[in-house]
Amino acid sequence: MSEAYDVVVIGGGIHGTGVAQAAACEGYSVLLLEQYSLASGTSSRSSKLIHGGLRYLEGYDFGLVRESLHERDILLNIAPDLVHLRPFHIPVYPDTSRRPLTLRTGLGLYAILGGLKHASRYRKLSRNEWDTLDGLDTRKLQVVYQYFDAQTNDAELTRAVMQSAIEFGATLGCPAEFLSASVGQHACEILYREDSHEKSCRARVLVNAGGPWVNTIAERISPLPARTAIDLVQGTHLILDGRLEKGCYYLEAPQDRRAIFLLPWGDQCLLGTTENLYSGDPMDVTPLQQEVDYLLETMQHYFPDRTQHVADMFAGVRVLPAADGAVFKRTRETRLPVDDSTQPRVLSIAGGKLTGYRATAQKVMKCLRHTLPARKPRADTSTVALKPVS
Numbered sequence: 001m002s003e004a005y006d007v008v009v010i011g012g013g014i015h016g017t018g019v020a021q022a023a024a025c026e027g028y029s030v031l032l033l034e035q036y037s038l039a040s041g042t043s044s045r046s047s048k049l050i051h052g053g054l055r056y057l058e059g060y061d062f063g064l065v066r067e068s069l070h071e072r073d074i075l076l077n078i079a080p081d082l083v084h085l086r087p088f089h090i091p092v093y094p095d096t097s098r099r100p101l102t103l104r105t106g107l108g109l110y111a112i113l114g115g116l117k118h119a120s121r122y123r124k125l126s127r128n129e130w131d132t133l134d135g136l137d138t139r140k141l142q143v144v145y146q147y148f149d150a151q152t153n154d155a156e157l158t159r160a161v162m163q164s165a166i167e168f169g170a171t172l173g174c175p176a177e178f179l180s181a182s183v184g185q186h187a188c189e190i191l192y193r194e195d196s197h198e199k200s201c202r203a204r205v206l207v208n209a210g211g212p213w214v215n216t217i218a219e220r221i222s223p224l225p226a227r228t229a230i231d232l233v234q235g236t237h238l239i240l241d242g243r244l245e246k247g248c249y250y251l252e253a254p255q256d257r258r259a260i261f262l263l264p265w266g267d268q269c270l271l272g273t274t275e276n277l278y279s280g281d282p283m284d285v286t287p288l289q290q291e292v293d294y295l296l297e298t299m300q301h302y303f304p305d306r307t308q309h310v311a312d313m314f315a316g317v318r319v320l321p322a323a324d325g326a327v328f329k330r331t332r333e334t335r336l337p338v339d340d341s342t343q344p345r346v347l348s349i350a351g352g353k354l355t356g357y358r359a360t361a362q363k364v365m366k367c368l369r370h371t372l373p374a375r376k377p378r379a380d381t382s383t384v385a386l387k388p389v390s
């Protein structure tokens, strides 16, 4: 007889580990299958921000921003060793497209959506502070706004969430590749490969948290579960030599006015990101020369005297809803396609943010509430401390 679980999760990125933790905290038995290593996909290749997403206000995504700011506060509280509040600076020059009035309105709204808490404050820097800003070009500079958001190490956060899931009883299969599932009326029969052996197990529900592999995984499930039309979009970051002393910078790329972040990363700094449609295995994604040039031009534009030496670079693939038009303007909302049933056996997570992983996991558990039996909850993920895994 094969092992039986309440919940089997495919994918050991932030979403899969988040669902494993939420399900274990609700008292369910959980197995998570990760084909390579935890956070080996997108969850180690992000901009590593735990943020409300100031620029999503331009798309009127107020609900997403409010939820993300709320999640930021929770993570600052439960994971103080992993998530750190940082000052962000927005410089404005004559050719900056987002003018001071727009920025003040956006920052004011951001503060309100953040509950006007300490971390929501913003201000205009005085002129005598400009020269302390890590070499920012002050010629023609008109104003600099400062607000706060948070930064993490995405892979460490993912490992910490999995560790918490394990402490509440979840089992990790890693490396373990999900091969196929056959979905019946009462359970899913699952095949996976671990230690070169094919293994099987049963689950009441199957959660597809495959990130950019979400539809590849769906194709291995019979009958084919509900899917959502997606685009894969690659984003590149450069790690540049030189430390940033004053925090983070929110820049507008001179070429197309997209938002680019320059962020402290230990003794170095992280510059990103780009957005280019991608096809192929997400594991094979690599930075393109045009992305490197684009990012370095932005760096040169704002920080002409800082070194442009690229110590390292990486690319990751995000999932966005398929649509025409600019990738940059598409919503970052998470989609949770489920079969049209009051008792779904399979649920997929498409898109989403590192920041919102916990809220997404809560929504997943809510969708599955009528399929799973009642269990005695063990904990609430909004108060469970997350610690770095040594």
Ligand SMILES: Cc1cc2nc3c(=O)[nH]c(=O)nc-3n(C[C@H](O)[C@H](O)[C@H](O)COP(=O)(O)OP(=O)(O)OC[C@H]3O[C@@H](n4cnc5c(N)ncnc54)[C@H](O)[C@@H]3O)c2cc1C
Pocket (backbone or CB within 6 Å): 010, 011, 012, 013, 014, 015, 016, 033, 034, 035, 036, 037, 038, 039, 040, 041, 042, 043, 044, 045, 046, 047, 048, 049, 050, 051, 176, 177, 178, 179, 209, 210, 211, 212, 213, 217, 233, 234, 235, 236, 273, 316, 317, 318, 349, 351, 352, 353, 354, 355, 356
């Ligand atoms: C460039 C970039 C910058 C970003 N910046 C931010 C940011 O600053 N802040 C923010 O909040 N969000 C950010 N995001 C979004 C965020 O990183 C992603 O939403 C999140 O990491 C996705 O996590 P995931 O668990 O869905 O996918 P992944 O992390 O990709 O995890 C999916 C996992 O599934 C595994 N898998 C696939 N197939 C199988 C199989 N058959 N069997 C077993 N396992 C399998 C993979 O190996 C992988 O580990 C960014 C995204 C990108 C691309």
